[in-house]
Amino acid sequence: VPMSAQPTAAAADPLVGRKVGGYAVTRRIGQGGMGVVYEAEHEHIGQRAAVKILMRDLARDARVLQRFLDEAKAMTMVQHEGIVKVFDYGQLPDGVPYILMEYLEGQSLQARLNQATSEGSGLPVSSALEIARQVASAIAALHQKKIVHRDLKPDNLILVRDSLMMGGERVKL
Secondary structure (H helix, E strand, O other): OOOOOOOEOHHHOOOOOOEEOOEEEEEEEEEOOOEEEEEEEEOOOOOEEEEEEEOHHHHOOHHHHHHHHHHHHHHHHOOOOOOOOEEEEEEOOOOOEEEEEEOOOEEEHHHHHHHHHHOOOOOOHHHHHHHHHHHHHHHHHHHHOOOOOOOOOHHHOEEEEOOOOHHHEEEEO
16 A cells, blocks of 8 residues: 655665566655555556565565565455555565555645644545545455455545545545
8 A cells, every 4th residue: 555755866766767567666755664665657658656665674574575465465356446456566686575556646644634734724524524434435345355454544545636526536545
């Protein structure tokens, strides 16, 4: 599941510029407890994707490695508009695993909450209820497949534009 943070300079990261599958890594998006997320672009068709790479030191732990693989499998088992889509799973030449997934252009719920707090307005009740409804729907879809989301928090909920949704936004886990 994609993470939120400020982009990092390309020169500071050796993965930027390298290929992952048919995608060229263009920039680092953020980092979480288990991995680093990058933006990438398909070299022929121009499609953008997010690449989540397990941290190298964690890749040596068989349990963590299995959990990362389970995450990739779980995301493909559930067909729900509120769940990020996975395109591929593999390993870099040095054996570190990656998940190639849908690139989400939007704002984390944490960033939205921070913005609303700094403006002194707070999140409108109608927005909070719609976000909660969408998250509950996605979580219900996971639970139907006996999958438990282990890191549900505002930083991991991305608000993306969707003209078909009430309010023009969709929440993605």
